[in-house]
Amino acid sequence: MPYRQEPAYRHGQAATTAVLVVNLGTPDAPTAPALRRYLAEFLSDPRVVEIPRLAWWPILHGIILNTRPAKSAAKYATVWTPEGSPLAVWTRRQADGLQALLSERGHRVLVRPAMRYGQPAIPDVLDALRAEGATRVLVLPMYPQYAAATTASVSDRVGQWLAGARRVPEMRFVAEYADDPGYIAALAARVREHWAQHGQPDRLVLSFHGVPHRSLLLGDPYHCQCHVTARLLGQALGLDKDRLLVTFQSRFGKARWLEPYTEPTLRQLAADGVKRVDVMCPGFVADCLETLEEIGEEVRDAFLESGGETFHYIDCLNARPDWLAALADLTERHLQGWDTRTAPDADALAAQRSRALAMGAPD
Ligand SMILES: C=CC1=C(C)c2cc3[nH]c(cc4nc(cc5[nH]c(cc1n2)c(C)c5CCC(=O)O)C(CCC(=O)O)=C4C)c(C)c3C=C
Numbered sequence: 001m002p003y004r005q006e007p008a009y010r011h012g013q014a015a016t017t018a019v020l021v022v023n024l025g026t027p028d029a030p031t032a033p034a035l036r037r038y039l040a041e042f043l044s045d046p047r048v049v050e051i052p053r054l055a056w057w058p059i060l061h062g063i064i065l066n067t068r069p070a071k072s073a074a075k076y077a078t079v080w081t082p083e084g085s086p087l088a089v090w091t092r093r094q095a096d097g098l099q100a101l102l103s104e105r106g107h108r109v110l111v112r113p114a115m116r117y118g119q120p121a122i123p124d125v126l127d128a129l130r131a132e133g134a135t136r137v138l139v140l141p142m143y144p145q146y147a148a149a150t151t152a153s154v155s156d157r158v159g160q161w162l163a164g165a166r167r168v169p170e171m172r173f174v175a176e177y178a179d180d181p182g183y184i185a186a187l188a189a190r191v192r193e194h195w196a197q198h199g200q201p202d203r204l205v206l207s208f209h210g211v212p213h214r215s216l217l218l219g220d221p222y223h224c225q226c227h228v229t230a231r232l233l234g235q236a237l238g239l240d241k242d243r244l245l246v247t248f249q250s251r252f253g254k255a256r257w258l259e260p261y262t263e264p265t266l267r268q269l270a271a272d273g274v275k276r277v278d279v280m281c282p283g284f285v286a287d288c289l290e291t292l293e294e295i296g297e298e299v300r301d302a303f304l305e306s307g308g309e310t311f312h313y314i315d316c317l318n319a320r321p322d323w324l325a326a327l328a329d330l331t332e333r334h335l336q337g338w339d340t341r342t343a344p345d346a347d348a349l350a351a352q353r354s355r356a357l358a359m360g361a362p363d
């Protein structure tokens with residue numbers, strides 16, 4: 001098997017550290033062909049749909065990829081911005097913001113956004129980082145709660161790239177940060193700001209993306225980590241347990257997913273006479289189709305249709321300064337032991353190089 005060409009090796013080259021900020025990915029355009037390409041890549045990932053390929057292939061290629069792209073494209077069209085898909089826009093801003101903060105704090109690191117599906121693809125970004133001299137990579141998935149469908153899938157893609165590398169960088173991977181104090185504090189500040197402006201609701205609903213229920217039985221910590229985040233956020237807000245609900249959204253297919261499901265829960269709350277709900281999605285750190293359209297439009301309509309009076313969607317953390325600071329703190333903790341502060345000293349490098357040459361090392 002051919003391994004990739006590496007940049008020319010230079011003696012005395014200082015280690016260069018990169019941080020890869022990875023999110024799920026999103027289509028290139030809100031059109032059926034773009035959705036078809038995106039969904040084909042996404043839903044072919046065995047981490048996302050864990051059923052035997054022989055059974056899944058006819059369903060995916062015979063049904064889903066013929067029906068879903070047009071419907072999903074119409075939904076994406078309702079949230080698309082002049083700069084592109086919200087998920088892509090926020091992920092770029094988060095990476096740029098993290099780069100700026102780490103530089104301010106004196107770190108020489110290259111921070112780059114990447115997507116698990118679509119563009120900028122993980123292998124392309126890693127290739128570009130190698131070309132810029134990166135020899136150490138910290139992978140930072142934008143998923144505070146670990147799920148095999150998301151976090152492990154990022155690890156798989158990075159692993160495939162590593163398997164083709166001639167010079168493998170030193171690697172670190174952030175697997176989870178559901179209870180990170182900075183993350184919880186930023187979520188709590190987000191809610192408090194909303195309440196300072198709009199008053200408090202009867203219920204605060206924390207809606208997380210669902211996964212098949214089976215994954216909980218198979219030892220995936222996702223369900224528990226969503227509840228950890230919710231409990232810590234509830235404590236930070238000083239909220240009574242009966243005013244805080246955890247639900248799971250975006251069910252895909254007919255199998256049982258994590259419960260309670262968001263939309264039926266909101267319909268039930270309205271039927272029970274709850275007048276105002278605020279919904280927040282702490283598992284998504286960037287607004288995207290699933291928050292803006294599914295919660296902000298579909299679930300809102302369901303609550304109001306069922307007799308609810310007031311529905312507020314509370315935005316994701318996106319590029320809030322306190323969230324970027326929390327990300328910078330988290331990154332700094334994971335970079336410990338990698339010297340990112342010392343600028344490579346040109347004289348020291350030259351001296352090291354001539355010593356190596358004098359000892360007979362090849363140039
Ligand atoms: C936050 C974590 C996420 C988990 C866990 C997750 C699991 C998961 N998702 C699907 C199927 C779809 N998800 C879709 C969109 C989507 N999912 C996440 C995040 C998680 N998914 C995000 C951030 C987004 C939005 C992307 C965007 O472009 O804005 C979609 C595509 C949209 C659509 O056609 O409805 C699908 C499909 C499965 C099957 C799954 C777990 C097994």
Ligand SMILES: [Fe+2]
Nearest residue numbers: 024209250290
């Ligand atoms: Fe999803």
Ligand SMILES: [Fe+2]
Nearest residue numbers: 250289290294
């Ligand atoms: Fe959805």
